[in-house]
Amino acid sequence: MEWSIQEIARRAGTTSRTLRHYGELGLLEPSRVGSNGYRYYDQDALVRLQRILLLRELGLPLPAIAEVLEGQRDTAAALRTHLALLEQERVRIGRQIASVRTTLHKTEEGEELMAEEVLDGFDHTQYEREVTERWGREAYEKGDRWWRSLSARQKREFQEQQVAIAQDFAQALKDGKAAGSDEVQAITRRQYEWLSITVTPTRSYFTGLGEMYVADPRFTVNYDRHGEGTAAFVRDAMKVYGERHLTDG
Incomplete structure (x- = not known):
């Protein structure tokens, strides 16, 4: 057809x-x-x-x-990633719909409004909850203040630096390099230094972030757009680096 x-x-x-x-x-x-x-x-x-x-x-x-x-040559795998992202968005939009309905009802009935009801689903900082739950409110606020302090050019350069690192990970994967190899660990050190601009990563922070790259499709797509399996490869490399060089002390 x-x-x-x-x-x-x-x-x-x-x-x-x-x-x-x-x-x-x-x-x-x-x-x-x-x-x-x-x-x-x-x-x-x-x-x-x-x-x-x-x-x-x-x-x-x-x-x-x-x-x-x-x-992403595997169409089915790519569509599964898209589907997961859409389902997350559906949940967020569902929260917004429920929030607006509640606001409308309470406004018409003259009832008292609750901020958490009115603003549910309108998070402009989409990773705030994940960061706060995993590493504390202070970690989120520190990173948020730093990001807001940057100029548009500085933000773009910071993002471009991350893209270059991701591309090098993807190329190493295509070349058949092992996650623990010297070449890949050198790239992982750049990843560590990139993250260190805003926080001093401990072992659990660094390896936990690597796990998030695979567990959360919003992160996965940013790595796998350079090559299928890149996010998992980055996770494995970050785990090796954390075990070799970092502590939680």
């Missing part, structure tokens, strides 16, 4: 021009081009477009989406 570019654009809520742009970037090639010059897309292309749209909703720019699609 296949669909014309006009059909796909209409159903996706986008334009034929956008789909042609995706094709020019190598993101979404048509399955065939008719004698009339029209582009047609089969089921595989349809699934690929779904992945592109999902990644766009996560806020990834097109170059980053290209990296994700190149790195």
Whole structure:
């Protein structure tokens, strides 16, 4: 089964021009081009477009989406990650809906409002709860103050540094390097130094963060977009580094 570019654009809520742009970037090639010059897309292309749209909703720019699609060749595994992210978002939106309903009801009835009810589901600091529960409120507030103190350029440079580290991890994995090898542990030291800008990581903090990279799809996608399995590889490397160099003292 296949669909014309006009059909796909209409159903996706986008334009034929956008789909042609995706094709020019190598993101979404048509399955065939008719004698009339029209582009047609089969089921595989349809699934690929779904992945592109999902990644766009996560806020990834097109170059980053290209990296994700190149790195995640296992479509089923990629869709499972997307599904987990969507389910988390559904829970958050469900909390928002319930919050607004409660606010509306209490406003109409003249009842007293509770802040935790009104603001439930509107967290602008999406990792605040995880960080606070794992490492304490002070750790979160210190990191939050540091991040807010940076200029836009400093924030971008900090993020670019992390991307470079993640790419080096992904390349080491592709090259068949072991997590405990000297080459990979040198990259892991850069990861440690990158984290040390905001906190002095203990062994449990460092290895626990590595576990979070795999357990939480929001983290996993940031690593696995450079290559399938990168997040797990980073976790293993961080565990080795923690055992060799760090303490909880």
